[in-house]
Amino acid sequence: MHPRQIRTIRPLFTYSSLVALVTLSAAVKADDPPAELPEVLVEPPEETEGSGTERSARQQSHRLHDLFRGDSETHVSGPRQAQRLYLRGIEGSQTQITIDGARQGRDLHNHRGGLSGIDPAFLRRADAEPGPPAADDGHGATGGSVRFETIDAGDLVDPETGYGGFARGVRGSAADSLTTSAAGAIQPTDRVGLLVGGSYTSLDDYRVGGGDIKEYTGYDDRNLLLRLNADDGHNQRVRLGYEENENRGELPMNAGDRVRGADGHIREDDIADQRMVRETTSLNYEYHPETRWVGLEFDLYRNKSEWENRDDDTGFLSDGVGGRLANTATLARGSLGPLGHSENRLTVGGDLYQDTGEADHGDILTYDAQGLFVQNRLESERLDLSFGLRGDWMETDYEQPGESVDFSELSTNARIGYWATPSTEIFAGYGESAQGRSETVALHLDRNIDTETRIDYDEPQTSTTAEAGIQSEQPLAGGYLELSGTLFRTDIDDLILYEYERPTNLGRQTPQSVYNLDEQITTEGYTLKAAWRGEDLYSALSFTHDKVRGLDSGNALGTSRPDARQQLVRTVGPQGDRLVWDNVYQLHPAFQVGYTLKMVADLERVIPGDGERDGYNIHDVQMRWQPPGETDVTVYFVVHNLFDEEYAGHTAIPQYEAGETVADSDYLREPGRDMRLGAKVQF
Numbered sequence: 001m002h003p004r005q006i007r008t009i010r011p012l013f014t015y016s017s018l019v020a021l022v023t024l025s026a027a028v029k030a031d032d033p034p035a036e037l038p039e040v041l042v043e044p045p046e047e048t049e050g051s052g053t054e055r056s057a058r059q060q061s062h063r064l065h066d067l068f069r070g071d072s073e074t075h076v077s078g079p080r081q082a083q084r085l086y087l088r089g090i091e092g093s094q095t096q097i098t099i100d101g102a103r104q105g106r107d108l109h110n111h112r113g114g115l116s117g118i119d120p121a122f123l124r125r126a127d128a129e130p131g132p133p134a135a136d137d138g139h140g141a142t143g144g145s146v147r148f149e150t151i152d153a154g155d156l157v158d159p160e161t162g163y164g165g166f167a168r169g170v171r172g173s174a175a176d177s178l179t180t181s182a183a184g185a186i187q188p189t190d191r192v193g194l195l196v197g198g199s200y201t202s203l204d205d206y207r208v209g210g211g212d213i214k215e216y217t218g219y220d221d222r223n224l225l226l227r228l229n230a231d232d233g234h235n236q237r238v239r240l241g242y243e244e245n246e247n248r249g250e251l252p253m254n255a256g257d258r259v260r261g262a263d264g265h266i267r268e269d270d271i272a273d274q275r276m277v278r279e280t281t282s283l284n285y286e287y288h289p290e291t292r293w294v295g296l297e298f299d300l301y302r303n304k305s306e307w308e309n310r311d312d313d314t315g316f317l318s319d320g321v322g323g324r325l326a327n328t329a330t331l332a333r334g335s336l337g338p339l340g341h342s343e344n345r346l347t348v349g350g351d352l353y354q355d356t357g358e359a360d361h362g363d364i365l366t367y368d369a370q371g372l373f374v375q376n377r378l379e380s381e382r383l384d385l386s387f388g389l390r391g392d393w394m395e396t397d398y399e400q401p402g403e404s405v406d407f408s409e410l411s412t413n414a415r416i417g418y419w420a421t422p423s424t425e426i427f428a429g430y431g432e433s434a435q436g437r438s439e440t441v442a443l444h445l446d447r448n449i450d451t452e453t454r455i456d457y458d459e460p461q462t463s464t465t466a467e468a469g470i471q472s473e474q475p476l477a478g479g480y481l482e483l484s485g486t487l488f489r490t491d492i493d494d495l496i497l498y499e500y501e502r503p504t505n506l507g508r509q510t511p512q513s514v515y516n517l518d519e520q521i522t523t524e525g526y527t528l529k530a531a532w533r534g535e536d537l538y539s540a541l542s543f544t545h546d547k548v549r550g551l552d553s554g555n556a557l558g559t560s561r562p563d564a565r566q567q568l569v570r571t572v573g574p575q576g577d578r579l580v581w582d583n584v585y586q587l588h589p590a591f592q593v594g595y596t597l598k599m600v601a602d603l604e605r606v607i608p609g610d611g612e613r614d615g616y617n618i619h620d621v622q623m624r625w626q627p628p629g630e631t632d633v634t635v636y637f638v639v640h641n642l643f644d645e646e647y648a649g650h651t652a653i654p655q656y657e658a659g660e661t662v663a664d665s666d667y668l669r670e671p672g673r674d675m676r677l678g679a680k681v682q683f
Helices: 015-026 052-058 064-068 564-570
Strands: 072-075 084-087 096-097 123-129 147-152 164-174 177-189 192-203 221-230 236-252 271-288 297-309 314-335 341-359 360-382 383-398 403-421 426-435 460-474 479-493 496-499 513-516 520-532 537-549 577-588 591-600 616-625 633-640 674-682
Touching: 064 496, 360 591, 383 426
Parallel strands: 096 147
Antiparallel strands: 072 084, 123 147, 164 177, 164 674, 177 192, 192 221, 221 236, 236 271, 271 297, 297 314, 314 341, 341 360, 360 383, 383 403, 403 426, 426 460, 460 479, 479 520, 496 513, 520 537, 537 577, 577 591, 591 616, 616 633, 633 674
């Protein structure tokens, strides 16, 4: 079922009407009660240990791959200059990914640029949320959302001294890597803080399991973070930040993760001195006065991503600007009879996004997306109910042929959760999403669109996601046992693809047409999770089974059409069944150990032209020690891929050729045993 279409050509709302709408939802006197009901507060859940940024420290991360090693639903694949994130089998280009509220850009050259780097040491939060999108989750959240939030002065400053910071160093063996990072912060007043941070990572060509060196995988990575935060001590908070990431190395130019010639070796004419730079500037403002009717949030950002081939002075730029304004009003708090105490919140707002793609000869295309949303959330002791409506107005301007395409879509969502007991919830949810341009192709393919290209797509890409499950938390043996099971399914319709006369060397030819794929692409499966949390032990087990349907229907995706296959693998990524067991044990107040097991089964249901893929088992161990009397010094020792397994991730992208079936041995191998020794000093 598609989101319902609205037959309009131009956006119905502008910045002025958006501001008016949100202001109207907040324009109630502060002393007006929302309802004459007894007050009850709903407290947010605590952040779980063993997830997010805690895991990045335990893994001594220097890349995003390591952030989600303990979760079977989330996976990061590809080399550093071309990393891709998957949520329940859906690629990150179909996902709402933000850093400090700033939507991240699209791929620039092949799969380079969409998910760029950030030093995990600078992250306060890293949340991956697959599942049905809510109306206020943003535009084009087919696969869900991933939110990164960087640290500010409040995370580092000692209130007694007014300053604070850290210095960190990590040495790795698989690529002879060295990571150094440091940050310092001051609070000149009780209400204002300033943070400055920087990091540098250098890696040589890495060693795969078994001992071979993988050529042209080394790189240098640099990060800069500037953050100003302020608050009035009561109900207003503002964060202004600038973050920059630069990645550079002698790297392959190919469309896949690996280049090989007839003799199996790297073709050096496909190697180039490449540079990727992302600059993100963000402003986040919150206003939460004592009145229940006002909870304002305002985000404004600019995200520039640039890819450059320094050997021939060519490059591409994605310049995205956007904003979000929303107000959350608490309509009622109190008793709902048999449902118990409750709180009902209504969020009304809108967001805007414009992305301009540029190349050496000028603008390539401009994409505008404007959205309005309303989301109601009722939480009570026995029943949670959420439902919302989102309207998107999308326009793509193709500069060379001088054509534009406009769409308007309504997307709905709903979720219901019934608490059978105070600690057991049965839930079901549904959400729709839409986007008006192809996110599966990179900007360098848009460069070749000209007057000969037919702009044939007459529908926006849409998706529907549904899930249902049960989750429970029970006291057990002095701790808490958490259990959950979730069934999920996402249908993607009218996928926007490019058609070519020749099925290879896509970047060197003009697309014949931009069209909607007739076949529906479906990802479906289930996830089972169990975790036990005690005073000294955290142990979590997760298992995900998912499959992709629609890959072998029709002729568009056959082995003779690697052009469609290259685009499809940037939409979905079939993987074998995955089991992840993540553990942390506090042996002593100064000594912590951890163990992570990831087991991946063989993959048999593949994209046409891909060979079946071998499964693999990866073991990681982690240790953390604080020297006696040195609470500000922490030493880490981590081993990834303990038994030096030689393997290739199932979402690795091969170099497709017409009529060729790719063997498992043709996929890029991941790093072998990587021993990391790190230390962190706080001051």
